Amino acid sequence: MAAVDGLLDDPRFFDPYRRFFHATVGRRSIPIETYLRLMFLKYRYHLGFERTCAEVTDSISWQRFCRIPLGGSVPHPTTLMKITSRCGQEAIDALNEALLVKAVEAKVLRTNRLRADTTVVEANVAYPTDSGLLAKGVAKMAATAKRLRAAGFARRTKLADRTRTVRARARSIAANLRRRSDDKLAEVKRINGDLAGIAERVAGQADAVVRNARRKLRRQGERATGRAKALVDELERTAGRVRRIAAQTRQRLAGDTPDGATRVVSLHDGDARPMRRAGSANPSSSATKPSSSTTTTASSSTTTSRPATRPTRRCSFRRSCGSRPGSGGRPALSPRTAATAKLASKRVSKPPGSATSCCPAKVDPTRRAARSSTAGRSARWSAGEPAAKDASAAPNATSG
Numbered sequence: 001m002a003a004v005d006g007l008l009d010d011p012r013f014f015d016p017y018r019r020f021f022h023a024t025v026g027r028r029s030i031p032i033e034t035y036l037r038l039m040f041l042k043y044r045y046h047l048g049f050e051r052t053c054a055e056v057t058d059s060i061s062w063q064r065f066c067r068i069p070l071g072g073s074v075p076h077p078t079t080l081m082k083i084t085s086r087c088g089q090e091a092i093d094a095l096n097e098a099l100l101v102k103a104v105e106a107k108v109l110r111t112n113r114l115r116a117d118t119t120v121v122e123a124n125v126a127y128p129t130d131s132g133l134l135a136k137g138v139a140k141m142a143a144t145a146k147r148l149r150a151a152g153f154a155r156r157t158k159l160a161d162r163t164r165t166v167r168a169r170a171r172s173i174a175a176n177l178r179r180r181s182d183d184k185l186a187e188v189k190r191i192n193g194d195l196a197g198i199a200e201r202v203a204g205q206a207d208a209v210v211r212n213a214r215r216k217l218r219r220q221g222e223r224a225t226g227r228a229k230a231l232v233d234e235l236e237r238t239a240g241r242v243r244r245i246a247a248q249t250r251q252r253l254a255g256d257t258p259d260g261a262t263r264v265v266s267l268h269d270g271d272a273r274p275m276r277r278a279g280s281a282n283p284s285s286s287a288t289k290p291s292s293s294t295t296t297t298a299s300s301s302t303t304t305s306r307p308a309t310r311p312t313r314r315c316s317f318r319r320s321c322g323s324r325p326g327s328g329g330r331p332a333l334s335p336r337t338a339a340t341a342k343l344a345s346k347r348v349s350k351p352p353g354s355a356t357s358c359c360p361a362k363v364d365p366t367r368r369a370a371r372s373s374t375a376g377r378s379a380r381w382s383a384g385e386p387a388a389k390d391a392s393a394a395p396n397a398t399s400g
Contacts, residue, residue, distance in 0.1 A: 016094035049077035128265035137242035154212040196246040206239040
């Protein structure tokens with residue numbers, strides 16, 4: 001508190017509030033020094049206006065900090081509210097600038113580098129097309145000029161209300177884009193050029209309204225209301241932004257893309273910038289392409305490694321009794337297919353019209369022995385032994 005007390009003694013912090021008060025005209029108010037210290041306590045301890053005044057009333061140390069004499073009255077909460085509403089954000093910005101200058105002089109901070117901590121808030125906004133911004137800007141300038149005339153400013157200055165014209169032109173762009181003719185793009189460019197021309201003419205008329213309105217504000221002096229000043233400032237700011245939008249529209253029609261860092265996308269906030277957010281609900285194209293290629297690869301690998309089709313019961317019975325690997329007979333089966341065939345061989349072989357049996361099918365022993373002897377001869381012949389004649393061939397040779 002002592003350090004803040006010494007900091008707020010600097011008279012430069014009172015200068016932003018001087019122009020909002022008159023030395024002789026008006027009712028007496030509280031000292032700005034007291035107001036600044038009360039507002040510091042309010043924001044430092046997160047209190048409301050009424051709670052701040054109550055705490056200062058109960059604390060002698062806070063009264064001394066706020067430069068309120070012992071036994072003096074604490075300002076009413078409505079007094080703080082009225083001063084805050086009257087000075088507004090302009091006085092707060094000037095106060096922050098004075099505080100920054102004092103901090104640099106005291107070498108508390110260096111201003112060659114600045115780190116900003118910001119928060120991006122997602123909001124539903126309309127896509128900022130140049131034609132839509134031009135139509136809204138022309139309508140806003142016409143409405144603001146009408147309010148100024150109602151307040152008695154620039155009544156004889158001409159400003160044509162082209163709201164219906166620009167809105168009709170903006171709607172016709174969408175209608176022309178739905179056409180199937182080849183000249184629809186040329187027609188859209190022509191409409192955008194007309195919108196830019198109308199907006200530039202209305203902005204020039206708005207500048208004349210601002211000049212005449214400011215001339216009357218200077219004549220009124222202290223009797224000028226804050227509402228009239230705010231309307232004049234708003235009309236001047238809107239005319240400037242509409243002129244910039246018209247310039248970027250003509251730049252786009254010439255074939256150049258406006259710089260995204262300086263492009264105007266909002267009439268209310270000149271520093272607004274659109275941000276593209278790619279998420280699960282709206283994936284980008286770079287995320288879609290790998291997913292499709294992954295799917296293709298997975299399907300091809302599944303097709304390649306798919307097991308062989310399960311053989312029929314008759315074919316499985318034949319392969320289960322076939323030759324072993326390296327026997328020179330039929331090619332060996334894969335382990336998985338061999339196991340399947342082995343299981344299939346144990347199943348019931350049910351001839352048409354026969355009864356169901358729980359025993360496995362019987363095989364002729366003569367056929368089994370013949371196959372075993374054939375497999376043995378094939379194995380010996382593969383090992384390099386000479387092929388021996390079988391028993392049936394020997395009697396034929398002897399008899400011959």
